[in-house]
Amino acid sequence: MAASLIRLQFHDCFVRGCDASVLLDNTTTTVSEKGAVPNRRFTKTFRVIEDAKSTLERICPGVVSCADIIAVAARDASASVEGPSWDVELGRRDSDAAFASLAASDIPTPKDDLNTLIALFRKKGLNSREMVALSGAHTLGTAQCLAFRDVIDPDFARKKRRMCPASGGDRLVQPLDPVTPTSFDNNYFKALMIRKGLLVTDQVLFSGGETDGVVDEYSKDEGKFKNEFAAAMVKMGSIEVMTGSDGQIRRTCSKAN
Numbered sequence: 455m456a457a458s459l460i461r462l463q464f465h466d467c468f469v470r471g472c473d474a475s476v477l478l479d480n481t482t483t484t485v486s487e488k489g490a491v492p493n494r495r496f497t498k499t500f501r502v503i504e505d506a507k508s509t510l511e512r513i514c515p516g517v518v519s520c521a522d523i524i525a526v527a528a529r530d531a532s533a534s535v536e537g538p539s540w541d542v543e544l545g546r547r548d549s550d551a552a553f554a555s556l557a558a559s560d561i562p563t564p565k566d567d568l569n570t571l572i573a574l575f576r577k578k579g580l581n582s583r584e585m586v587a588l589s590g591a592h593t594l595g596t597a598q599c600l601a602f603r604d605v606i607d608p609d610f611a612r613k614k615r616r617m618c619p620a621s622g623g624d625r626l627v628q629p630l631d632p633v634t635p636t637s638f639d640n641n642y643f644k645a646l647m648i649r650k651g652l653l654v655t656d657q658v659l660f661s662g663g664e665t666d667g668v669v670d671e672y673s674k675d676e677g678k679f680k681n682e683f684a685a686a687m688v689k690m691g692s693i694e695v696m697t698g699s700d701g702q703i704r705r706t707c708s709k710a711n
């Protein structure tokens with residue numbers, strides 16, 4: 455659960471800012487982001503956020519937004535698996551609409567090349583160094599076969615293909631960090647240095663392009679990775695945030711008020 459809670463902040467903040475739009479269900483006027491390809495593995499994660507929201511509404515109704523719950527949950531998830539912790543600035547307001555087409559266009563796909571990745575992060579105010587730090591979240595969790603049938607390194611690809619049959623098995627998973635997929639460390643970057651990046655977008659970070667040096671630095675200095683990851687999560691958590699009287703504090707995360 456730690457992995458997908460951290461990932462949820464990314465998928466919330468990259469789509470029209472950190473406004474919990476990712477949590478809204480379909481209505482007659484809004485198409486939910488939940489059906490977008492990148493959001494299809496979050497069913498249990500959505501429930502965790504909704505449970506936290508209903509507990510908070512009982513104690514202190516109308517005060518804590520769903521977007522703030524996502525941000526705090528991501529921080530606590532990181533701290534719970536030996537990752538860094540950070541201060542979460544609060545006061546985000548929730549949207550009253552979802553943006554399904556932006557979920558498809560603004561969240562990177564696992565086959566994007568380096569220039570596309572850099573451009574998608576730059577569009578959100580994050581530089582390439584911050585992009586590499588944030589990709590280090592792949593020190594946790596897994597990816598389904600359908601996301602990595604095009605592994606870059608040919609030897610590694612042959613091994614992975616045996617675990618992912620050519621047809622079927624789309625939902626089988628492999629760890630993104632081959633050594634320690636349940637703890638937050640810099641083994642993900644060490645894996646990239648020996649060309650064992652699972653997704654195309656993992657290995658492109660160390661493939662002769664401008665981000666090679668950052669991967670090298672993080673692979674040698676776990677403390678630096680963790681500090682820069684924390685700072686980048688804070689920055690990501692402030693993308694296009696609504697405050698004051700903009701937006702709303704939803705009573706239920708899956709429905710606008």
Ligand code: HEM
Pocket residue numbers: 456457458460461464495562563564565566571588589591592594595596597598599601630653655
């Ligand atoms: C750089 C662009 C990125 C791409 C293309 C990407 C893509 C993916 C894909 C395809 C998966 C597997 C999904 C599946 O199997 O259905 C995944 C998993 C994951 N991603 Fe990313 N991701 C990126 C960046 C990030 C960032 C910035 C974060 C958080 C800060 C993040 C956190 C995670 C985590 C923790 C998982 C594992 C989820 C789990 O096990 O439930 N990713 N990512």
